[in-house]
Amino acid sequence: MRAAVRAAWRIGTGAALRGRAGCPLSQAAGNGGGAESGGGGGSGSREAVERLVREHPVVVFMKGSPAQPLCGFSNAVVQILRLHGVEDYRAHDVLQDPDLRQGIKNYSNWPTIPQVYLNGEFVGGCDILLQMHQNGDLVEELKKLGIRSALLDAEKDQEKK
Amino acid sequence: QLIPPLSRSPSPMRGPLLAAAGAAMGGTGGPLARAIRAKLTAALQPTHLEVRDDSPRHGGPPGAETHFGVLVVSGRFAGLSPLQRHRLVHEALRAELAGPLHALQVTARTPEQWQSDPQNPPAPPCLGGSKREKRRG
Numbered sequence: 001m002r003a004a005v006r007a008a009w010r011i012g013t014g015a016a017l018r019g020r021a022g023c024p025l026s027q028a029a030g031n032g033g034g035a036e037s038g039g040g041g042g043s044g045s046r047e048a049v050e051r052l053v054r055e056h057p058v059v060v061f062m063k064g065s066p067a068q069p070l071c072g073f074s075n076a077v078v079q080i081l082r083l084h085g086v087e088d089y090r091a092h093d094v095l096q097d098p099d100l101r102q103g104i105k106n107y108s109n110w111p112t113i114p115q116v117y118l119n120g121e122f123v124g125g126c127d128i129l130l131q132m133h134q135n136g137d138l139v140e141e142l143k144k145l146g147i148r149s150a151l152l153d154a155e156k157d158q159e160k161k
Numbered sequence: 162q163l164i165p166p167l168s169r170s171p172s173p174m175r176g177p178l179l180a181a182a183g184a185a186m187g188g189t190g191g192p193l194a195r196a197i198r199a200k201l202t203a204a205l206q207p208t209h210l211e212v213r214d215d216s217p218r219h220g221g222p223p224g225a226e227t228h229f230g231v232l233v234v235s236g237r238f239a240g241l242s243p244l245q246r247h248r249l250v251h252e253a254l255r256a257e258l259a260g261p262l263h264a265l266q267v268t269a270r271t272p273e274q275w276q277s278d279p280q281n282p283p284a285p286p287c288l289g290g291s292k293r294e295k296r297r298g
Contacts, residue, residue: 064288072219072285073264111251111258112265126285127267128243 044103052100053107053117057145058089061104062114066091073126074114080133084142085150119145190214193226193261197254201233204253208272209234211281215266219287230266230284234275243269 042048053059058081064070066078066087081089094101094113101113108115108122116123118141123129132138139149190198190212198212211232216225231250238246246269251258258265266284 070288072287073266075288076285109248111255122244124244124247128247130282131243 042099042103043097044099044101044106046103046107049100049103049107052090052092053122054120056088056090057119057147058086059117059120060089060091060114061094061100061117062091063093063095065093070095071113073112076126077114077116077129080129080138083133083151084138084147085153086142086147118142191224191226193257194229196257197229197231197262200253200257201231201250205233205235205237205249207233207235209275213284215264215284218284219264220289227261228264228284229262230268230281232268232270232281234270234272236272238269238271 060066060074060077060081062069062071062074062077064074066081066089069075069078070093078091081087092100092104094104104113104115105111110122110125112125114125116125116129123132123141129138132141139151142149191214194212194214198210201207201210201212209232211230213230213232214224214226215228215230219228233250237249241249247267250267250269251265254262254265268281270278
């Protein structure tokens with residue numbers, strides 16, 4: 001690990017300062033070199049999760065990816081968001097990161113995946129998102145985030161006909 | 162008697178035979194299903210309770226008891242948000258969720274809600290997730 005850091009310094013301070021995946025070097029160092037998984041703190045720590053849920057107004061922890069969900073419940077979340085025209089959101093595949101998978105459950109005190117966060121706040125899993133979709137709450141919550149649900153436009157089109 | 166009665170069969174066979182018999186009769190289900198039912202009943206005094214083993218729909222063998230759906234109708238949910246209701250259910254099943262219960266779909270209604278809309282949505286179809294897990298370290 002130390003050799004890699006030295007090599008990075010030789011390559012150029014710009015790249016080294018950016019560290020891994022565009023994170024500042026100080027952050028990578030804080031995670032014990034960045035490349036290790038399951039290190040002290042690590043991707044499942046409260047701080048790391050907090051950063052992730054605040055990254056974007058809509059953050060989803062799921063199995064698989066929006067392009068290829070690997071779980072029916074996770075897929076349901078992706079499909080619901082898609083119905084509302086929400087395609088720009090952060091999705092984290094917990095199957096790729098066992099520390100994150102446990103860390104997100106600890107953070108929200110919620111035992112299952114998927115988990116949906118709106119504006120950094122835990123909203124629930126697939127069942128709750130489906131309920132919010134069905135009773136109109138999701139349109140309202142998206143509006144609060146400055147996101148206009150595509151379903152509002154769909155309704156407008158229907159009214160015109 | 163050519164076929165010994167069930168109660169006298171050797172103990173290693175007893176579990177699966179009883180489970181199969183129970184399933185055939187559309188009855189009580191396996192041990193986890195019974196535990197879920199018992200704990201939810203004790204914690205929430207539901208007026209209506211359905212416990213559904215979805216494991217076969219997620220690639221598990223019959224009787225795997227890993228994925229469940231529960232419909233709980235209880236006055237305890239009155240005034241609680243969906244999130245709060247789900248948390249009550251999770252609390253009742255804390256041990257199971259820390260153990261063999263891998264997935265849990267929850268429908269939580271008050272008796273009034275259930276009367277006006279008696280529907281239990283089915284679980285979404287499996288997309289193979291648990292077979293694609295990384296090994297935990």
